[in-house]
Amino acid sequence: AQSVTQPDIHITVSEGASLELRCNYSYGATPYLFWYVQSPGQGLQLLLKYFSGDTLVQGIKGFEAEFKRSQSSFNLRKPSVHWSDAAEYFCAVVGRGGSQGNLIFGKGTKLSVKP
């Protein structure tokens, strides 16, 4: 079955430290991949997406993600975390033949930032 796994439910990092959030997917073929962020009391906002080409994708707010086919992973990274990055992060996938109605989300990783 198609699934998205975010193994870390909650991560705490210090402000200025680097960040990596993990995402693994299970799919019949390489899907399209997305990262969304949800700030407290807000809806989800798209950070970045991967369809093809360069496996290192740049997004908004200084985030990037790297697609690794061999590991079925699409990890999100940021070199230096800011206090405003505290939020919940969701990885999502959709099949290449599918529409947006088939988006599958992971359970999310909550990021806390220490001063």
Place this chain on the structure above:
Amino acid sequence: DAGVIQSPRHEVTEMGQEVTLRCKPISGHDYLFWYRQTMMRGLELLIYFNNNVPIDDSGMPEDRFSAKMPNASFSTLKIQPSEPRDSAVYFCASSPSGSHQETQYFGPGTRLLVL
């Protein structure tokens, strides 16, 4: 643009009561999605519309749930009768098209508590 608008932002009701959630998508967007977010199940797609027509309602949990889109600028999600297990955050999202390459824009959500 004002973005996707949802109302109410918070709803507290008693078991057995009818609940109606409302959504105004971004003007010009042809696709509208209703999601439910819970701790246990994460973010789930309930139903989505294209040009006001329901395309896939397979995510609607049971007959107590119904959704309508009478025009391009308004959609409702109704629960009748409501049950405590319906307590969740309900998101509406809209998109210019159904292509998986298109970004979904989320509203702030309605936090529903059924006592």
